Amino acid sequence: MRTLKVENNDLVYKNGRLVQLEGIDALEQILGNRLKLFLGEWFLAPAEGVDWIGLVDQGPFLQPGFINAIKTALLKEPSVTSITKLDANFDRAARQVTITFQVQSNLGVLSSTVSGGNL
Template sequence: MTSVRFGLAIDQATNDLVLTSSGDLATVSDAEAVGQHVRQRLSTFVGEWFLDTTAGVPWLDQILGKAYDPALAQSVVKAEILNTDGVTEITSFSVSFDKATRGLIIRSVDVGTMFDEEVSI
């Protein structure tokens, strides 16, 4: 397993790169980088990234493209989280399905990391 130790900071609200007050690219490291990597993986649809069409969550094929199955949805999302480099365990997990928008809402997820720190996703 390769470890996620460093990355560029991504603003959770806008998904844009974060700049420091001096105009440099902000970075994240260790547990914070692992958490950010989990968020990125959960935001990627399988087949979306041309360099690795197997990367991402099968949102349309397994979760949102058919009748909603809560057990399947949770299983698929948890598997994606646990397959993220640096994640050692899921310590809390809360999702719900919004019938009006037909969307899976990830309410809260906390994961343990290889850095012996817990991160909220």
């Protein structure tokens, strides 16, 4: 597995060349991007992404629906075989989502935390 390294929504260059991530590092970035993608945001794949607006724009925060949407997004990645740990929180005042997960993949075990705002 290989992908271009992205930091702060920009491609990373080193010595004038694009930096690539491989293996578990590539998977971590891919899953982070998948979780940050809003449903319909990417015009080439409008069915991809998480319906963050629908999940947080409802009355009370519903943890089960939130967790199910995250599980679905993680398991869409073909190299992920199972989710071994998952925790997600939404801070309505800060409009911030924090997701901590551990997945088993064909590349090994990956533990990561993804957070983002603007919800």
